[in-house]
Amino acid sequence: EIVLTQSPASLSLSPGERATLSCRASQSVSSSLAWYQQKPGQAPRLLIYDASSRATGIPARFSGSGSGTDFTLTISSLEPEDFAVYFCQHRYNWPLTFGGGTKVEIK
Amino acid sequence: LQLQESGPGLVKPAETLSLTCTVSGGSISSGTYYWGWIRQPPGKGLEWLGSIYYSGSTYYNPSLKGRLTISVDTSKNQFSLHLSSVTAADTAVYYCVKDTGIRYFDYWGQGSLVTVSS
Numbered sequence: 001e002i003v004l005t006q007s008p009a010s011l012s013l014s015p016g017e018r019a020t021l022s023c024r025a026s027q028s029v030s031s032s033l034a035w036y037q038q039k040p041g042q043a044p045r046l047l048i049y050d051a052s053s054r055a056t057g058i059p060a061r062f063s064g065s066g067s068g069t070d071f072t073l074t075i076s077s078l079e080p081e082d083f084a085v086y087f088c089q090h091r092y093n094w095p096l097t098f099g100g101g102t103k104v105e106i107k
Numbered sequence: 108l109q110l111q112e113s114g115p116g117l118v119k120p121a122e123t124l125s126l127t128c129t130v131s132g133g134s135i136s137s138g139t140y141y142w143g144w145i146r147q148p149p150g151k152g153l154e155w156l157g158s159i160y161y162s163g164s165t166y167y168n169p170s171l172k173g174r175l176t177i178s179v180d181t182s183k184n185q186f187s188l189h190l191s192s193v194t195a196a197d198t199a200v201y202y203c204v205k206d207t208g209i210r211y212f213d214y215w216g217q218g219s220l221v222t223v224s225s
Contacts, residue, residue, distance in 0.1 A: 001170075034211045036153075043202055043215035044153065055213065087153055091210035095168040098153040 002026055004088050004099035012107045019075040021102045023088035028068045032092040035073045039084045108132040110203050112219035119225050124190040128203030136161040136181045141206035144188045146199040193223045
């Protein structure tokens with residue numbers, strides 16, 4: 001099973017600031033990684049797939065990069081609605097696994 | 108496309124947890140998509156449980172040690188989860204999901220909280 005480790009566990013930032021979230025895989029997953037956003041009481045929403053492709057309707061301030069074992073989700077300028085928990089997920093093989101999440105909080 | 112989970116909110120230890128996902132706005136038999144279940148214990152992360160194709164082909168998370176069965180009923184546009192021998196550790200919000208076709212998840216149900224308790 002591939003283990004995904006996300007860091008930091010939480011991030012305290014102000015609106016307008018840049019957020020940089022990390023996801024590290026225990027072995028190479030090529031570019032087979034997605035990012036999701038989850039707000040309290042809601043289901044997760046797909047943001048980025050295959051490391052760097054934005055899902056339908058996702059604003060351009062969200063971008064993904066990386067390959068192999070190290071991946072980054074960047075939010076270029078935080079909007080109030082971006083404060084949430086973010087999860088990464090690989091699709092490289094079975095079983096599919098998720099990272100533990102990074103909570104982006106308002107400073 | 109909408110997905111909606113249904114089933115009991117409370118299950119006793121050692122019993123079987125059963126949930127059904129009803130898909131509306133699209134056919135479960137169309138496309139090359141898998142349909143799946145993901146759970147999230149309160150305040151914790153996400154765990155993929157398993158996925159099924161409309162033909163019945165399945166993939167399961169081995170962490171569930173053979174306790175999980177996922178089935179599909181194309182006539183009702185539904186798929187179901189059955190998790191046997193539950194314990195308190197199975198208490199979670201259970202989401203039914205649609206696969207994008209390449210093992211990411213683009214549509215999610217609202218989630219169904221299932222508590223395992225006597």
